[in-house]
Amino acid sequence: METSIKSDAFDKFVQASSCILNPEIEAWKEQGGKVAGFFCSTVPEEIFTAAGIMPFRMRGTGSTGTELSDSCFSAINCSFPRHTMNQALKGEYDFLDGLICINSCDHVRRIYDNWIRHLKTPFVEVMSLPRKIEQPQIDWYRDEINVLKGQIEEHFKVEITDKNLRDAIKLHNEIRSLQKQLYELRKVDNPPITGTETLAVMVAGTAMPRPQYKALLEELLEDLSGHEGTGKYRARIMIVGGELDDPEYIKIIEEQGGLVVTDSTCFGTRLMWRPVDEDNLDPVQALASYYIYDRPSCPRMYGDQERRIDYTREMAKEFNVDGIIGERLLFCDQWLVEHYMTNLDLKDDGIPFMALDREYILSGKGQLRTRVQAFLEKLEAAEN
Amino acid sequence: MAKMDIEEIKAKSLSRYKEERDYFKLLLSAAKVMPGEENALQAKLLEILLDSKETVVDCVENDKPFIGGYFCNAPELFTAMDLPWFMVMETPFLAATAPYLINDIEGAEEMGLGTDLCTAIRLPMYYIENGLMPMPTAVLGLLYPCDGAPMLHQVLQHNEAWKNVPIYSCDPPYKSDERAVEYFADELRRMSKFLEEHTGKTLDMDKLVTVCDESNKTYSKWQDYNELRRNVPSPHGWEIGGAQAFAISQCFVAGDPRCTAWFEQLYKCGEARVKAGQGANTAEGWTEKIRLLWFDIMPYGWVFEFMPWLETEFGAVIVMDMFGNFPYTLIDTSSEETIFHDLAKRNLLDAPMIRQARSTAENFSEDIRRMVTDYRIDCVIWPGHMGHKDGSATIGIMRETCRELGVPFMHIGLDLFDKRYTSVDEVKEKVTDFFKGMGLA
Amino acid sequence: MPTFDEFIEGVCRYVELLQEQDRPAKSLQFPNDPEQLREGLPVQIGVNANQGIILRGDTFAELGNPEMGSASHLLWTTDSALVSDGKMTLIGPDIPESEGGSLPFGQVLLVSGPKLTPADHERLKGSQHVGDHIDGYMLRSTSEHIWARVSKEAGAKGFDFETLGRALMSLVKSKVPSVSAMEIIFITSSKKDVKGLDLIVSETRSIGREMIKETWKERGFDIDCEVDCASCHDQEVCDDIRDIVHSTSSDEESDELRVVDNPVDQVNAESVP
The missing domain is CATH 3.40.50.11900 (Rossmann fold)
Incomplete structure (x- = not known):
C-alpha cells in the first residue's frame, strides 16, 4: 500500500489486512495460542478473548476464484462466502482451532452447513441471532451467548469467569x-x-x-x-x-x-x-x-x-x-x-x-x- | 414516490384488489364449466379464495378491522379472533398469471429494486410504494425464511402512508430445539396481544380450541390424502392436491370446516382413482413414467406453459413438492399452554420453506430423503429460484443427499414468477437434457 | 462424544417399571440370523414387498396416531451387555386384538455392535423407515413420530408385533451388517406410557444430530466419486473442472485436492443469468 505514514505499527496493520494468516497469528500459534474464526460483527468476540482465545474475523482476502466452493454455492450467491469458503477449502484456514457461524444473512449462514460437511475444524458452532431489537430478543441472545460460553469451556477446557x-x-x-x-x-x-x-x-x-x-x-x-x-x-x-x-x-x-x-x-x-x-x-x-x-x-x-x-x-x-x-x-x-x-x-x-x-x-x-x-x-x- | 393521501390509496388499492378478485371470478367461471370431480374441487377452492377476497373488500369499504398477514403466522389465531386477513405477498402466488403482473415487475425494477431481489418480495414492495395494496388495520410480519421478508416489512414501516399502520413481526429463532419452540410460542402470544390492542378483537380460548380442533381435522385429512400420492401411479399430479393443500389450509382460511370438507372430497377423488388404478392422466393419452419431486414452490408465473408439458412430453408427474409435503404434527388442544406450544411448533418447525430455509440445512436433506423413500421418487428437481439464496447455497448438500439415495438431482436456475429470467424454452431444454442424460427418458 | 448408553439403560428401567405396574406384557426371543428371522412370517419382507399403499378403508389397525400417542427411537451402543439380542418386549395390547382400532405406539430399537461408530448413526436412523419393505405394513409419511397402518389382508394373515419385530430385526441387521445384536421394545398400553418413553429419550435427538455433524467433519471433502468414470456421461465436464482445479491450485499447495462435486450442476449454476 502506498502511504505517507511513517509508522512500524501501520506497516504491521497493512500486512495483517492484506492476508489471512499473518505473522502475529503465526507467533501466537507458536506460543500455543488458540484461534477461533467468526463470521459477522454480531458475534461477541469478547467471549473468545475472555477464554484466552484469539478471535479472527473471517474474510476471503487473497482469493482469486471460487473453483472449489462452486460445488457448495450457486451463481446467485454472494461472492463473499463463496470466496471465503474457497479459501477455506484450499486450506487457508487450517490454522483455526474453532469457528463460530451465525445467521447474519441467507448466504453467510449456509457457510456453517457447508463447512461442517467439508472441513475438519475441531470446533464449529452456529449462533442464533434475532432480527428484532427488543427485550425478549436481547434475552434470547443472552442465552445464546451463555450456550456458546459453555461450549467453549467444554471444548477448550477453559473457565470463562465473570472477571x-x-x-x-x-x-x-x-x-x-x-x-x-x-x-x-x-x-x-x-x-x-x-x-x-x-x-x-x-x-x-x-x-x-x-x-x-x-x-x-x-x-x-x-x-x-x-x-x-x-x-x-x-x-x-x-x-x-x-x-x-x-x-x-x-x-x-x-x-x-x-x-x-x-x-x-x-x-x-x-x-x-x-x-x-x-x-x-x-x-x-x-x-x-x-x-x-x-x-x-x-x-x-x-x-x-x-x-x-x-x-x-x-x-x-x-x-x-x-x-x-x-x-x-x-x-x-x-x-x-x-x-x-x-x-x-x-x-x-x-x-x-x-x-x-x-x-x-x-x-x-x-x-x-x-x-x-x-x-x-x-x-x-x-x-x- | 409521489406522496398519496389515505383516501387516494384506499381508492387505488381497492380498484386493484377488485381487479384481482375479478380475475379469480373469471377463473372460477371457467372451472365451473369443466367436467370432472377434480375441476369441481378447483371451483370449490376458488370459491373459498373469492370469499376471502370479498371479505377484505367489505372490510376496506366499510372500515371493518382486518389484517395484512404473512405466511406461517399461526392463522388459527386470526380465525379465532374473527379477523379477516390477506397475505401481503399473495399476488405473485395467486395471480401470477394475471395480465398486469409483468408490468408490475417492470415497475419494481424502475423503482430501483434491482433484478436480483426475489420477485415475490419486490412486487409487494412495489404495491406498497405505489398505493396498490389495501391498507389493513394492522400488519403481521414474519422475519424469515429469507432476508427479503424483513426488508419487505421495513419498506412497509418506512412508507409515509403505511407508517401509521401498526405492525408486529414474529422473529423465528435460528435454532430448532425446545427452547426455540417456547420462545416462538411467546412471540405468538405477544402477537395475539398486539392484535387485541390494535383491532379491538379478543382472543377467546374456547373459540381457539374449536378452531384448532377443526384445523387438526383438516390436517388429518390432508395427511390421509397425501398417502394416496404414494401410490404408483400417483392419483394426481401438479394440478391438484399439492401446493393448493398448503394454500387452502394456511393462506385463505384456517381451522375452517369448508377447508376440511375440501380435503375430504379431495381424498375421495384420489381414493377412487387409486382403486381404479388410474394415474394423474385423464384423457391425454400419456402415462406416469417419471415420479418427480419438485423441491420448491410451483413456477406460478408460467405454470401452465411448463407443467402440462412435463406430463405429456415425458409422463413426468410431480408426485410431491415442498408445499404439498406433510411434516405437520397436530395441535394438542388440552390447554392454552399446549395450543401455543404446538402452534409455534407447526409454524416454526413444520411449515414448508420455514422448515427448510429458516434454520440450518438439515431439513433440506432430511425431507428429500424421506420424500424420495416414501413417494418412490425417481428424480429430484431443485428449481433454483432466484430469490431462494439460502437454498442455492445448499445445492451441494441436496446433491449429495440425492447421490446417497441413488436418485438424479437437478438444479435449474430460474424465476418462479418471471419467465424472462430463464425462458420457458430454456428450462424445457435443460429438463429434457437432464431426463435423457439420466436415462429417465 | 456422548453416547446413548445411559438412555438405553433408562429405557430398560422404564420397561421394567411398566411391567411392575401390571401392564399387559409379553416378551419373546427370536433367532439372531437375518434370514432365520424371516422364516415363517405371514407376510413378505424385502424391497418392494409392499407393492401398494394401504387405504383408510383397507386398514386393519392403526398405530401411533398422534391423538393416541406416538414415539420412535433408535439407540445404539458398542457395549454388547446393554442389548439382549433377539429379544422383543411388548407392553400393551397386540395388533390382532385391535381390529378396527387405533393403538398408541412407542417403538424403540436397541442395537449393538463392537464396530459401530457415530458414522453409522445416520444409516441406522434411516433404517427405521422401512418404506415398502414389509408387506401389509405402511409407515405414514410423517416427520418426527411414527404412524403406521396394518392392512386388513395382513391382519387376516395374523400380522402381529412378533411379525413386525422379526421383520425390523431382519431388515436392520441386513442393512447395517455391523449390527451384531438387536432388541425391540413396543409400547401400546396408553398415551401416557408412550409419552413417558419419549421423555426419557428425547435428549437423544440432539446427540444424534451431533453425531451426524461430527461424521460429516470426519468425512471431509473428497474428490473421489463412486461412479466409474468410463461409464459416466459427466466425464468430460468433470475432467474440465479437475483441470481448472489443478491449474489454480498447483502453484499454491500440494497435489492433494479437495474437489469435486457434481459437475453437471456446476454447469447449470453457471448458466444462470
Missing part, C-alpha cells in the same frame, strides 16, 4: 475508544490518514491478538500526532454498507479525489462507535444488549431503519461529508433495500447518495472509477 469477561469487555472497549480517536482525526480538513489506510487499520483489528493490536494502535496514534495529510481532494465521502474489508476498493474512490472520511460499515464505525456497558452486573447481558440494540445496526436488524438513517445523518454532519456512497455486494437483499430507503431519505435531506454494487474481490475497476468520477462531478456541480 475474565469483564476484563475482555474492558480491553475491547479500550480498542474501540482508540479506533474512535483515529476516526476523530479525520474530521479535520486535511486528515492525517486516508480512508484506505483507516480500513487497513480496522481490518487488522480483527486479525491480531487484541492486547498486541491495542499497543500497536496506541503507537500509531502517537505516530500520527504530528502527521499532516493532504488537503487536496474533490469531496469528502462517507461509505455506507456491509462487508467491506478490502482497502483497495476505497483506494479507487480516493484516487478519483473522493476522500473517504467516515463510514457506516461492519469493518468501520459500526464495530466501535459505541462501547459495551461495563457497569452492567451481568457481563453476558451487557454483551447481548450491545450486539442486539446498543451498537449501530445493519439492515438485517429489523425495525431499526430510523435509527440507522439518523446515524448516517449524524455521521455525515459530524464529518462534514459532501456525499455518501452506498456499497453493496451483489445478491445482497438486505443492502439493496436499505440503500433504496436511504436514497429516498437522503433525497429529502438534500444529501447526495449513490448506490454501487460490487463483487467481493475487486473487479470492474474501470466502471467503478467512472461511476465515482460522475458522482464527484455531481457533488462539485452542487457545490458551485
Whole structure:
C-alpha cells in the first residue's frame, strides 16, 4: 500500500489486512495460542478473548476464484462466502482451532452447513441471532451467548469467569475508544490518514491478538500526532454498507479525489462507535444488549431503519461529508433495500447518495472509477 | 414516490384488489364449466379464495378491522379472533398469471429494486410504494425464511402512508430445539396481544380450541390424502392436491370446516382413482413414467406453459413438492399452554420453506430423503429460484443427499414468477437434457 | 462424544417399571440370523414387498396416531451387555386384538455392535423407515413420530408385533451388517406410557444430530466419486473442472485436492443469468 505514514505499527496493520494468516497469528500459534474464526460483527468476540482465545474475523482476502466452493454455492450467491469458503477449502484456514457461524444473512449462514460437511475444524458452532431489537430478543441472545460460553469451556477446557469477561469487555472497549480517536482525526480538513489506510487499520483489528493490536494502535496514534495529510481532494465521502474489508476498493474512490472520511460499515464505525456497558452486573447481558440494540445496526436488524438513517445523518454532519456512497455486494437483499430507503431519505435531506454494487474481490475497476468520477462531478456541480 | 393521501390509496388499492378478485371470478367461471370431480374441487377452492377476497373488500369499504398477514403466522389465531386477513405477498402466488403482473415487475425494477431481489418480495414492495395494496388495520410480519421478508416489512414501516399502520413481526429463532419452540410460542402470544390492542378483537380460548380442533381435522385429512400420492401411479399430479393443500389450509382460511370438507372430497377423488388404478392422466393419452419431486414452490408465473408439458412430453408427474409435503404434527388442544406450544411448533418447525430455509440445512436433506423413500421418487428437481439464496447455497448438500439415495438431482436456475429470467424454452431444454442424460427418458 | 448408553439403560428401567405396574406384557426371543428371522412370517419382507399403499378403508389397525400417542427411537451402543439380542418386549395390547382400532405406539430399537461408530448413526436412523419393505405394513409419511397402518389382508394373515419385530430385526441387521445384536421394545398400553418413553429419550435427538455433524467433519471433502468414470456421461465436464482445479491450485499447495462435486450442476449454476 502506498502511504505517507511513517509508522512500524501501520506497516504491521497493512500486512495483517492484506492476508489471512499473518505473522502475529503465526507467533501466537507458536506460543500455543488458540484461534477461533467468526463470521459477522454480531458475534461477541469478547467471549473468545475472555477464554484466552484469539478471535479472527473471517474474510476471503487473497482469493482469486471460487473453483472449489462452486460445488457448495450457486451463481446467485454472494461472492463473499463463496470466496471465503474457497479459501477455506484450499486450506487457508487450517490454522483455526474453532469457528463460530451465525445467521447474519441467507448466504453467510449456509457457510456453517457447508463447512461442517467439508472441513475438519475441531470446533464449529452456529449462533442464533434475532432480527428484532427488543427485550425478549436481547434475552434470547443472552442465552445464546451463555450456550456458546459453555461450549467453549467444554471444548477448550477453559473457565470463562465473570472477571475474565469483564476484563475482555474492558480491553475491547479500550480498542474501540482508540479506533474512535483515529476516526476523530479525520474530521479535520486535511486528515492525517486516508480512508484506505483507516480500513487497513480496522481490518487488522480483527486479525491480531487484541492486547498486541491495542499497543500497536496506541503507537500509531502517537505516530500520527504530528502527521499532516493532504488537503487536496474533490469531496469528502462517507461509505455506507456491509462487508467491506478490502482497502483497495476505497483506494479507487480516493484516487478519483473522493476522500473517504467516515463510514457506516461492519469493518468501520459500526464495530466501535459505541462501547459495551461495563457497569452492567451481568457481563453476558451487557454483551447481548450491545450486539442486539446498543451498537449501530445493519439492515438485517429489523425495525431499526430510523435509527440507522439518523446515524448516517449524524455521521455525515459530524464529518462534514459532501456525499455518501452506498456499497453493496451483489445478491445482497438486505443492502439493496436499505440503500433504496436511504436514497429516498437522503433525497429529502438534500444529501447526495449513490448506490454501487460490487463483487467481493475487486473487479470492474474501470466502471467503478467512472461511476465515482460522475458522482464527484455531481457533488462539485452542487457545490458551485 | 409521489406522496398519496389515505383516501387516494384506499381508492387505488381497492380498484386493484377488485381487479384481482375479478380475475379469480373469471377463473372460477371457467372451472365451473369443466367436467370432472377434480375441476369441481378447483371451483370449490376458488370459491373459498373469492370469499376471502370479498371479505377484505367489505372490510376496506366499510372500515371493518382486518389484517395484512404473512405466511406461517399461526392463522388459527386470526380465525379465532374473527379477523379477516390477506397475505401481503399473495399476488405473485395467486395471480401470477394475471395480465398486469409483468408490468408490475417492470415497475419494481424502475423503482430501483434491482433484478436480483426475489420477485415475490419486490412486487409487494412495489404495491406498497405505489398505493396498490389495501391498507389493513394492522400488519403481521414474519422475519424469515429469507432476508427479503424483513426488508419487505421495513419498506412497509418506512412508507409515509403505511407508517401509521401498526405492525408486529414474529422473529423465528435460528435454532430448532425446545427452547426455540417456547420462545416462538411467546412471540405468538405477544402477537395475539398486539392484535387485541390494535383491532379491538379478543382472543377467546374456547373459540381457539374449536378452531384448532377443526384445523387438526383438516390436517388429518390432508395427511390421509397425501398417502394416496404414494401410490404408483400417483392419483394426481401438479394440478391438484399439492401446493393448493398448503394454500387452502394456511393462506385463505384456517381451522375452517369448508377447508376440511375440501380435503375430504379431495381424498375421495384420489381414493377412487387409486382403486381404479388410474394415474394423474385423464384423457391425454400419456402415462406416469417419471415420479418427480419438485423441491420448491410451483413456477406460478408460467405454470401452465411448463407443467402440462412435463406430463405429456415425458409422463413426468410431480408426485410431491415442498408445499404439498406433510411434516405437520397436530395441535394438542388440552390447554392454552399446549395450543401455543404446538402452534409455534407447526409454524416454526413444520411449515414448508420455514422448515427448510429458516434454520440450518438439515431439513433440506432430511425431507428429500424421506420424500424420495416414501413417494418412490425417481428424480429430484431443485428449481433454483432466484430469490431462494439460502437454498442455492445448499445445492451441494441436496446433491449429495440425492447421490446417497441413488436418485438424479437437478438444479435449474430460474424465476418462479418471471419467465424472462430463464425462458420457458430454456428450462424445457435443460429438463429434457437432464431426463435423457439420466436415462429417465 | 456422548453416547446413548445411559438412555438405553433408562429405557430398560422404564420397561421394567411398566411391567411392575401390571401392564399387559409379553416378551419373546427370536433367532439372531437375518434370514432365520424371516422364516415363517405371514407376510413378505424385502424391497418392494409392499407393492401398494394401504387405504383408510383397507386398514386393519392403526398405530401411533398422534391423538393416541406416538414415539420412535433408535439407540445404539458398542457395549454388547446393554442389548439382549433377539429379544422383543411388548407392553400393551397386540395388533390382532385391535381390529378396527387405533393403538398408541412407542417403538424403540436397541442395537449393538463392537464396530459401530457415530458414522453409522445416520444409516441406522434411516433404517427405521422401512418404506415398502414389509408387506401389509405402511409407515405414514410423517416427520418426527411414527404412524403406521396394518392392512386388513395382513391382519387376516395374523400380522402381529412378533411379525413386525422379526421383520425390523431382519431388515436392520441386513442393512447395517455391523449390527451384531438387536432388541425391540413396543409400547401400546396408553398415551401416557408412550409419552413417558419419549421423555426419557428425547435428549437423544440432539446427540444424534451431533453425531451426524461430527461424521460429516470426519468425512471431509473428497474428490473421489463412486461412479466409474468410463461409464459416466459427466466425464468430460468433470475432467474440465479437475483441470481448472489443478491449474489454480498447483502453484499454491500440494497435489492433494479437495474437489469435486457434481459437475453437471456446476454447469447449470453457471448458466444462470
